[in-house]
Amino acid sequence: MNVGANGWLLARILRSPADAAALDAAGWTALIAIARAEQMIGTLAWRLHGTAMPPAVARILADARALAEHGRTLALWEAEAARRVLAPLGVPVVLLKGTAFVAAGLMAGQGRSIGDLDILVPRGSLHVVERALLANGWEWVKPDAYDDAYYRRWMHELPPLIHRDRDRMIDVHHTILPLTARITPDAEGLLADAVPLRAEEKGALAMLSRTDVIVHAAAHLFADGDLAGGMRNLWDVHCLIEEFGVEGLVERAEHHGLGDAVGRALRLAAALYGDGATLSPGDRACLRRVTARDGWGRATHPWTRLAFYVRSHWLRMPPAMLARHLWTKWRKQAAA
Amino acid sequence: MSEDGEQRNDIPEREGVSTGRRALMLGAVGASAIVSIRPALASTAVSIVHCQIPVPDAARASGWIAADGSVVPSGTAGAFAPPRQPLKGEAVKQALAGGQLPGVEYERSQAYMKYVRNLHSGTSGFTCFASLQMPRG
């Protein structure tokens, strides 16, 4: 197969599972190591389910499916636990990211690894939500004055909370980008258009509309992040487009001020997992960063990674605030 | 009610207690009747590799440690500068068992250990700490 052992190998097999037939033992070994490093082994396992492969690989992927299934159970239960606590408040609660995908039974959720529970609530309800969670077993992860004040003043979410018995984190968002970013999505619009997941149930959870969910995936990837986990996030985008289409997407993205991010996400997802796209030099740099893995699962291209890390901070904060943020961190270090 | 039950009702009250109906205690208000199994992953996994606990964790790098174990700005009066190296798991284990961290004075050891005891999941060093206090096997 004419693909080196890097992220492109994983992308190629996800795009075209039949190509796996051409893999030799070394190819399978690299593919599995890369998929694990990108936290996509469950996705790969479902994508290849039923195709021909060596017995040793079949066992590894069967284990990965079982693990993803268990992860799905835990994610849905965490959402249900939060629902039981928040439903009496009468506050709308919208599931975000992986938990929303599995709750809605979307293709993007199949085999997906899910870490924290991410929810979106109205900004005005943050306080009651926080109080209810703290009264029902959730605790602050980091009791630190500076970070706390920073979160409350500038971030798009509460400082992370963790449940003391289940050891699972919850991120309570009130919008999808930090308040410091130069783009301000329409948070009220996100909530207003959200779709109930089980409409018949009182106090049911909801998920973002079919366009907003793609806008959020793109915002998360570019405007907020340093492209870490990019292969998985772009797979999300690819699956969401497959399932929901792109009708009205551009208009909705422009409405949130995220037209550029969504456009790039669509091009990158098409390049990795779809029929290809016409790429700009910036797109190519992103793809170089996203696929930077070797056959041992190691991160490669450290300078590209660093550049994207700096960029992520740049995007999140206006320059003066970035300087203040780095200055505070630096003073703490220098004082020691 | 079943035939069986009706028969039992014919038996005088005092003897009925001893013939079949099981006794049940609801227990004290403060007692606990449920243990939920948590992953033991941390304990065994970390016993396999040797672990260490950075004090404080990287997110709060170079803060100082107050006597109550909280992280405070460097230079705070009465607080201790952090150790140069992360604490070794074995040393923390001995301190947890009633000893003291090696090479530091009593109060400093107490402050560091309070920091360690306050670690939460998701903070670096927590997995290591969790492994040290959980008995195994």
Add this chain to the structure above:
Amino acid sequence: MRHVFSVRIGPVGFRVGSDWRGPIRQLAALYAGYPQPEDGVPDFTVRLFAQRPWRRVIRPAVMIGGDFMIPDAAPLPLAQGLLAAEMAMNLQMALGQRRYLLLHASAVERDGRVLLMTGESGSGKSTLAALLSQRGWRLMGDEFALIDPVTGLAHAFPRLVSLKNAAIAVAEAAMPQARFGPLLEGTPKGAIRHLVPDAAAVAAMDTPGKPALLLFPRFGFAPDIREVAPGEVFMRLTQASTNYVAMGERGFDALTRLVLGIPAQAIDYPDTDHALAQVEALWDAL
């Protein structure tokens, strides 16, 4: 990576990559009689690497990585590279194994039936397993017992037996003909020396056995034997398993079946002779 070693231990294949030749050469020598991963595809990848490029040569310290990692792992000096490799392989099992319920236990087999011994580090489970392998038992493993949730059978995982401190001299005296790895002094757990499982253990490692007895040995106490009730066994084994919770309902099935299926005894012993006599007596009484 520069240096690579692959091996299959029981049902599990490993690939170990290293920035240094030393640990790989030692692994190759000690695991000489072992097969390669099935179909050439290992279950787990392990990496032994330098934190910074120059740490390959200047005060070389071995970082442990692979498919599964924990954030707080401390590096080891290169002289303990073999230990780092063993730890890294065990870590992949502890964090990544999903096919079998993993019990932190040693296992030996006789007549197709398996004796499991579980306990904290220092309980003597490794030493007892090694000594029993000299007395007509087959060594299945000293660290992890693998319980198949479908069949309930225990699978062997005969990696190098890790002997610590006083146990080293005991094993050396009891098995003068056995092969040992280098003596590693000054590790975080004191002195460590690895014992190579005998040829019989390696030859039979693909043959599982039916669990028959579970023991909780405790070294350094006056001889005592007492039965452990199923509820307590269940609780202790959930804590002696790294993947019980992650196995979900399959783990629950495997564990309840094991707990209700075999007797469990706690044995206290002052020295290994006592322990061996206690084990043989309990086994004969089954």
Add this chain to the structure above:
Amino acid sequence: MAAVYRAAQAEALRIVPLDTFTAIYHRASGITHLVGPPVPEILAALGPDGLTLGALIARLGETYDLLDADEAALGARLDELVGAGLVRTA
């Protein structure tokens, strides 16, 4: 109005008595609980239809000799069960 307590659906639970302890696997949460009496008895008596605290004491009294028919104690057990997710209030 008194709160109504409902047990998780019976098919969502795997209940294996060990000795005085019982192992319960809760399929919805993936969590194993090791419980002692009176927890299995409470789960069996509640059922999915739901009972108030008073009705539950009465139901338990039909089957067992309650040595301490104390509403506060039963309330504490139910709170624990709600916290573990095995019982919900509605």
